[in-house]
Each structure stands twice: as structure tokens, then as C-alpha cells.
Amino acid sequence: MENKHEIILGIETSCDETAVAIVKDGKEVLANVVASQIESHKRFGGVVPEIASRHHVEQMTLILEEALNEAGLTMDEIDGIAVTEGPGLVGALLIGVNTAKALAFAHQKPLIGTHHIAGHIYANQLVAELTYPLLALVVSGGHTELVYMPSEGEFEVIGETRDDAAGEAYDKVARTLQLPYPGGPHIDRLAAEGEPSVPLPRAWLEKGSYDFSFSGLKSAVINTVHNAKQRNEELKPEDLAASFQASVVEVLVTKTLRAAEEYGVKQVLLAGGVAANKGLRSSLLEAFEDSGRELVIPPLYYCTDNAAMIAAAGTIAYRKGKRSSLQLNANPGLELGI
């Protein structure tokens, strides 16, 4: 019997969220369950890989069951299983990969190893019709990339970070300002109350480059705090946060705008956890307002790690005929692709 619709179950365990989702035709979300571990990592000031892996083992089958219940489906009605193969924490990825393999084997279903960033990008397909060529700005705790997509399932990384990811810089600056983990949202909130009055560098790198670098900026913030302390000068954390954020956002937005023009894309997508940042959102909206290119920003729950995005990207791969064998392994250094 030929299925008219494609129903893909997605599994995501690359970092500290255990997530399962079921997506129909790559865009209609039938279930989306995310168990966040953030509370148990807070006291360590960051994600501890061993703790993350332990939690994944505890949560995995529960989350699977919850997702199937939410969708009102049985495994028989699932056409394929997409799972994050990489990049991510290897020990954490392993839980999802081996669970997906057991599930695929038990029910004789196709298995589709999926790239985490392809997932973040395809999260946009859950809220908008994608029109190619397009450009995706991926900003998260582990990634800062500009990805050009000439057509469906084709990825070309035209720029990436040479040191820290934007999210990492946020976390480190937050620590310098003694804000709790995760620091991103705190800086965003503080920034809204301050003035970008502290002079901080912008790393444009060489002319024409779409790469990013945030370690210099991060050091500049640390030095500024240090020097102010030595001179007994008062430094408003709000202003420092605003200045830091202004530097990050200006570089991200300017490079995205320039790339969008150079590549003549129809659409620009924002993807990844840092897409939740209000400063980044509003600057992008402003920059693209009269650009003649559509800007898509998914809602928060599709920006942070989830499995609906993995199912969405997995559906594209499934349609293209990609099938993984039971030898599928976690691959923390996986290259972007379908």
C-alpha cells in the first residue's frame, strides 16, 4: 500500500535536550516533545556531558511514548525514523542514535541519520514555505554559520566562526558579569536597559569574508571589566551588555545582509538557539525591511533544540532516498549535508 503522506519520527539528543517529534510531510507537526535538562546543569555553570548522557538514557523511551501518544499514532504508522547523527556531544548523540537504530530494527523502518544544523535550518519549514535560493544564518551555543542553499537539501557553508560561537561568547561574557547560566537571555535583557556606550571592537576579518570571530570581542569585554575594577571606575553592566550585544549583532546582521545581496537569495532564515535574542531579531527585521527579501524567524520553541526540526530535515533526506544502515554511528564532526 502506497502512503500518500510521509510521517517521520525525529529524535534529537545532541546536547542537553531529549527530544522526539512526529512530523507529517516535512512541515506539519503532529507531536513535539522536549525534555530539557537545563535545571540539572545550572549548578555546574554549563552542560556536563556525562550528566547529559545519563539523563538521556533516563528520558528517552518516556519521551518517545509521549510523542506517539500526542500524535495519536503507533509505530506502524511511521514511515521513517530520523535521528541527529552529529554534530554534538558524542556521548549524548549515542543515546539517540542507538535508540533510533533499535526502533528502526524492531519495526523494520527506514533509518535516516540527520545533521543537527540541517535540522535548525529546516525548522523554518515548519512555519514558512521555503523558497530557494536562500540564505540561513545559524546562531547557537555551538555554531555561528552563514549557509547558502541554492535548492532543497543543498548546503554551502559560506561563512563560519573561526573561534568561539556567538552563543559561547554570550555565555562567557555573562560569566564575567556574574550572571547565571545560561547567560544569553540575561545579557539580552540587560542590553535592552543599557546604552551601547562602551567602545568594543567589531571583527570584520579580511575584506569580503563571511567568517566570524568572537574571541577578540570576548577578551575586550573581560579586559574592560578588569581595567574598570583596577581604576575603581564604575561600569554599568547594562551598558556593557548593550555594547557587547551591539557588536555581535552588527557583525551578524551586516554580513548576512551583504551575503543575501551577493548571492541574490529570495529568502533569509534565522536558525539556532540565539535566534531567541531580541536584539538580533529586531536588528534583522529592520535591516531586511526594505530589502525585497523575505526574512523568516521561527518561534522560540523551534529555534532551540527540538526534534521537529530533525524530522523536517529528515523528511527531505527521506524523499531524496537517503537511508542509513544499522551501523550508523554518532559523528560529532559530521559535515553539513543531507
Next chain:
Amino acid sequence: MKVLAIDSSNYCMGVSIMVDGTVVGELITNIKKNHSVRLMPAVEQLLEEVQVKPADLDRIVVAKGPGSYTGLRIGISIAKTLAWTLSKPLVGVSSLEVLAQNGRYFSGAIVPFFDARRGQVYMSVYKANGIEVERETEDQIVLFEEWLQENKDRYERFLFISGDLTMHKEGIKAILGDKAVFAPSSSLNARPADLARLGASHEPVEDVHQFTPNYVRMAEAEAKWLASQKK
């Protein structure tokens, strides 16, 4: 009853299938290769070979540790998923208890162990009773030399079974002398057939979802954090 047993808790990887009390298939490798890549294909191959479909299984048995954290999670993720999705009972058996079976004809203390670095081992003590092997201590992590010193007068003879025997042999001999007996190389791999046999008689877990590896010790970050709270 058709039992599938899976062990990826340590260096040695094993899968076996037991049908109505007969071991119809057993697969063991003792090579340094990725359990994550090889375990699921091994299960598939063995089931195919003995013509058992996943849905025909009546019970899933898994070695629950102690052992390599990552190895444990691979086997347990697969076992939990199979048990849950096929609605079959799940049984967890101590990895040390499985290894202890290799000493079942020994009179004296049977001591299976796995190296746990920095002079530590995961171990427990068993005594043979006929062909049954009875547990004397819980699975624990100990400083091996310290444990040997403290327990050297407790038993007449000790049988040590471990894939990590070579690195500890001299240390054991130095403390126990002639009281120490070492299992031969062919008896150092935990047999998945024993895992299936033990699993067939042990009580299944009440809730598959709640099943977790027996790590024996806390994650390092957790232990450090707790210690820092006490200060």
C-alpha cells in the same frame, strides 16, 4: 520462551539468543572496536541466523553494569527501546555476576572485576554452590590493593576473572601469594549465554522507562559539586 541477551558493558561485546532454555546462538567479540557501530548489526545478524523475528522475542536481557559508562548506555538504550516498543519484559543483570559464572566450579572466593583506573576496580565476590553461583557482596568500586589487604584472610583461595587481569596480576600475587588463582584466557570473557540464562530466571524490571545502568559511582562533576557544597 525466546530470550535476547545483550552485553556491551565492557571491552567484550556479546549477544545471545536462548529458545526454551537452549542457547541457539551466541556471538562474542573481544576487540577494540566501536560497540555503537557493531551492536545493533550483531543483534540483527544473530536473530536472522536463528530465524527469530524481533516481535517473537519474549524477553530482553541486558548487562546493566558496572562497566564503561558509554558502553553501558549503548546496550541499555537498545535494550530499553526494544523492550518498550515491542512490549516485552526487560531484565537487567549485573555485568560482574555474568562474569562470575565462569568460575562456577571453583571452591573459594570467585572475584570478577573490571579495571576502573587509578588503582580502582569494580568488583564483587561470589561463591559456587553446585552449579549455582551465589553473591557474597554487592557490586562495588574499591581501591584494589586496599581491598586485597583487608580481605586476604577471609578466604582460603581466590579466583580472579577479568579481561583486565594482566595489569593487576602482579599486584594481586604480591598480596595474596599462593592463595590467588587466575582464570585462563578462554574464561575471561563474560558469556552472553550466561547472561541469557540468568536473565531468564531473574525478575523483570517493574517499569522499563525507569531502568538505568548501574554506574556504581556518581558522575565526577556531581561528586565534586556535592563535595563543594559540604565545605
